Amino acid sequence: MKFFVDTADTAAIAELNALGLLDGVTTNPSLILKSGRPMDEVIAEICGLVEGPVSAEVVATEAEAMIAEGHKLAGIAPNVAVKVPLTWDGLKACKRLTGEGHMVNVTLCFSAAQALLAAKAGASFISPFVGRLDDLGLDGMAVIRDIRLIYDNYGFETEILAASIRTVNHVIEAARIGADVATVPPGVLKALAQHALTDKGLASFLADWQKTGQKIL
Numbered sequence: 001m002k003f004f005v006d007t008a009d010t011a012a013i014a015e016l017n018a019l020g021l022l023d024g025v026t027t028n029p030s031l032i033l034k035s036g037r038p039m040d041e042v043i044a045e046i047c048g049l050v051e052g053p054v055s056a057e058v059v060a061t062e063a064e065a066m067i068a069e070g071h072k073l074a075g076i077a078p079n080v081a082v083k084v085p086l087t088w089d090g091l092k093a094c095k096r097l098t099g100e101g102h103m104v105n106v107t108l109c110f111s112a113a114q115a116l117l118a119a120k121a122g123a124s125f126i127s128p129f130v131g132r133l134d135d136l137g138l139d140g141m142a143v144i145r146d147i148r149l150i151y152d153n154y155g156f157e158t159e160i161l162a163a164s165i166r167t168v169n170h171v172i173e174a175a176r177i178g179a180d181v182a183t184v185p186p187g188v189l190k191a192l193a194q195h196a197l198t199d200k201g202l203a204s205f206l207a208d209w210q211k212t213g214q215k216i217l
Contacts, residue, residue: 001175004052004161004183008035010045012186017050024052026105026127026163026183028083029059040076047077053125055105057083058093066093074102081105081124086114091121098122105161112146119156125181130174131164140164141173148178168192 002023005016008031016022025046032039043056056076058069070082070093081103084090094104098121105125106118110133118126128147130140147160159180165171168191171182 001179002052002159002181003189004055004181005189006031006163006165006183006185008032008037008042008046009186010035010042010049013046013049016186016189021189022050022052023181024054024081024183025050026055026083026161028055028057028107043073043076043080047079050079052079053081053103053105054079055081055083055107055125057107058085061085061087061089063089063092063096066090067096070097070102070104079103083107083127086110086118091117094118094121094123098124107163110143112143112150115143115147115158115160116150119151119154119158123158125159125161127161127163127183129164130162130170131166133164134166141170141177144174144179145177 003021004024004026005013005022006026008027013025032042035042047054056073058066060066060069066084066089073082074080082097083105084093085108086106094106097104103124105127106123107127109115109126109128115126128143133140133143144162161181161183162174162179163183165182165184165188171184174182
């Protein structure tokens, strides 16, 4: 499974990338707002930090305007993936932009039917929002499972990018289902390394080592 980090915090991105954990980055207007910096400046810096796709989202709602914004975003760096919403106009923009050779991440997907349309439109990535579905009492992972089955049935090359990830269990379940990518906040990505028994075992080892009175250095 590929890991993208869902943030516009360049310090967090640099830290995670230095560990070799990142395959890409996703951003959105809310994350850009939180950064407090100009969008093009942030995206350019992130694209310089990571080699993989960096999703930058359009804010227009009409197809031609989305395409124009997509061209502007794609011009920031060659690893920009233009992010468009899963609307009818978004699908039109996806078809045009992918036809021109740009990577496109179709976001705000909440059903397998929507994901099927995105794949037909040539999307590079489809972003089903697991956590937001769970918030409504629905099963977000069931949507990932249905998309995986449909894509495999017909050989679609669109990568399933599990989004709105809230917990470690979300990541593990998405991996079990076969999502190609999980995009996660930095805190969730770090939480993958944590386990209470690891902490307990380390504390025990260190206590025993202290009793030996020895030093390694």
